[in-house]
Amino acid sequence: MPELPDVETFRKYVDFTSLHKKITDVLVENKKILDNISQTQLEKKLKNNKFICTYRHGKYLFIKTNEEGWLVIHFGMTGYLKYFRHKEDQPKHTRLLITFENGFHLAFNNQRLFGKIGFTFSVEQYLQDKNVGVDALDIKNITFENTLKKSKVKIKSMLMNQKLIAGIGNIYADEILFQSKIHPETRAADLNKNKLNNLFKRMKEVLNVAIDAKADPENFPSDYLMPHRYKKEVCPKGDEQLKTIKVNGRTTYYCPVHQKK
Numbered sequence: 481m482p483e484l485p486d487v488e489t490f491r492k493y494v495d496f497t498s499l500h501k502k503i504t505d506v507l508v509e510n511k512k513i514l515d516n517i518s519q520t521q522l523e524k525k526l527k528n529n530k531f532i533c534t535y536r537h538g539k540y541l542f543i544k545t546n547e548e549g550w551l552v553i554h555f556g557m558t559g560y561l562k563y564f565r566h567k568e569d570q571p572k573h574t575r576l577l578i579t580f581e582n583g584f585h586l587a588f589n590n591q592r593l594f595g596k597i598g599f600t601f602s603v604e605q606y607l608q609d610k611n612v613g614v615d616a617l618d619i620k621n622i623t624f625e626n627t628l629k630k631s632k633v634k635i636k637s638m639l640m641n642q643k644l645i646a647g648i649g650n651i652y653a654d655e656i657l658f659q660s661k662i663h664p665e666t667r668a669a670d671l672n673k674n675k676l677n678n679l680f681k682r683m684k685e686v687l688n689v690a691i692d693a694k695a696d697p698e699n700f701p702s703d704y705l706m707p708h709r710y711k712k713e714v715c716p717k718g719d720e721q722l723k724t725i726k727v728n729g730r731t732t733y734y735c736p737v738h739q740k741k
């Protein structure tokens with residue numbers, strides 16, 4: 481599922497491919513993805529206009545048009561963007577297809593239809609309406625500490641709660657806790673100030689490393705959990721077997737030696 485580093489990678493991709501080109505056609509292939517706008521309205525907002533800049537908050541990508549307003553993309557479980565010229569390169573589950581005057585297209589592919597396309601005149605208002613918390617890269621240490629320190633909820637659930645901290649999902653929560661040497665089921669209130677400080681630093685570090693790696697597991701440092709989590713391998717910081725448990729119904733990888741309860 482696209483999390484903050486993935487969405488940041490898509491944002492840069494849009495910057496690199498799709499700005500300042502006249503939009504000549506807009507095709508909604510499946511209306512289920514439309515959030516707060518009709519197909520006709522969306523076409524009207526985009527057609528004959530250009531995208532001029534991008535913004536990301538949490539797992540949301542905003543793309544500004546030269547007229548007022550922003551196209552909003554939430555990638556859901558499996559969404560991604562692809563810029564291409566030839567029809568045969570179009571992804572199989574394209575739900576929105578934008579065509580530019582240079583003959584290229586930008587496709588929003590979303591196999592499982594959990595993604596959303598919306599439109600807003602105010603990013604701030606949109607995030608407020610969706611009850612989205614502070615972006616994980618923007619949150620200040622003091623806010624982070626105050627948010628977590630009194631909670632009896634498991635730390636992994638706290639990190640993944642988009643209303644508190646926006647951008648972290650299942651995979652990066654595991655990585656952040658692994659790098660912080662904190663067991664995912666630890667209650668937030670049981671972490672002392674030092675541990676919370678360290679968690680805060682590791683959170684920013686992991687997200688920045690992931691952005692630099694273009695969110696591709698193959699580019700991650702060798703002592704990261706990410707490239708090992710799908711294979712039930714040994715801990716990249718030792719030689720013990722990684723374990724899995726369910727936290728809030730989500731499969732959680734951790735090291736039983738480095739992340740003691």
Ligand SMILES: [Zn+2]
Pocket residue numbers: 715716717718719720735736737738739
């Ligand atoms: Zn370990």
